[in-house]
Amino acid sequence: MKIRVDVMLKNGVLDPQGKAIGHALGNLGFSGIGDVRAGKVIELDLAETDSAKAIEAAKQMAEKLLANLVIEDFKVSVI
């Protein structure tokens, strides 16, 4: 079962990567760009076939390794 974990910086946490992307897009001539946020996505191929159990396992993985819960939020979904 394929699981997707999205990890984004929490609202209010400064996102220098996003800011740099926003500036670079402006320099390339794109206009009308407001806030830009950059995050990570991790796609996991799990042997677990029960979707509830797979999601629960992925949540534990996110809490223990994939996300830094002090500054990041994560979201788990089945793909």
Added chain:
Amino acid sequence: MKIRVDVMLKNGVLDPQGKAIGHALGNLGFSGIGDVRAGKVIELDLAETDSAKAIEAAKQMAEKLLANLVIEDFKVSVI
């Protein structure tokens, strides 16, 4: 309008970050983990209010800056 751009390595391109995450999860005691792929997500807040035009603009941004089309695929969606 908020647009989300997902950037993942193409299938067949070696993903050392994903491999490292897979190994680290194994070391933490998680089992049944197959392939792991790591990618980026960029959320853009665009002034454009027409969704078709916003998606088109985001595609151009992805082609010009956000994704390396030699090794990466991208997907644009409205959030």
